[in-house]
Amino acid sequence: MPSNIIFPEGIEGPLHDAFIRLMELIPEEKRTEEKLQRLLAFRLKLDGEDPTRAYILNKMELAVECQYTGNLYDFMKDDRIETSCGLDEQDPPDLIG
Secondary structure (H helix, E strand, C coil): CCCCCCCHHHCCCHHHHHHHHHHCCCCHHHCCCHHHHHHHHHHHHHHCHHHHHHHHHHHHHHHHHCCCCCCHHHHHHCHHHHHCCCCCCCCCCCCCC
16 A cells, blocks of 8 residues: 555544545535545645634635536545636635735
8 A cells, every 4th residue: 555645544643633624614515525525634734723724614615606516525635626607707705824
């Protein structure tokens, strides 16, 4: 198994508490998706809690604006989905954080 994959169950200490707080931002029915958990654990370990919180909130806001109905993990990981939704690139949404 590659060593660069971060498993949520491998997060300990303060990162574990931050991970739990970040997962509370995710809709309840999506919280158990393993790929989404791994993506957010990776972002948390790489960027820290505040930038990851801003990332989550920004992506979820964009998904709502785009009226995206697909998989939340796919939307968060794939910028091509975001750019194909037709939002005006001249007026990007405000980043939270």
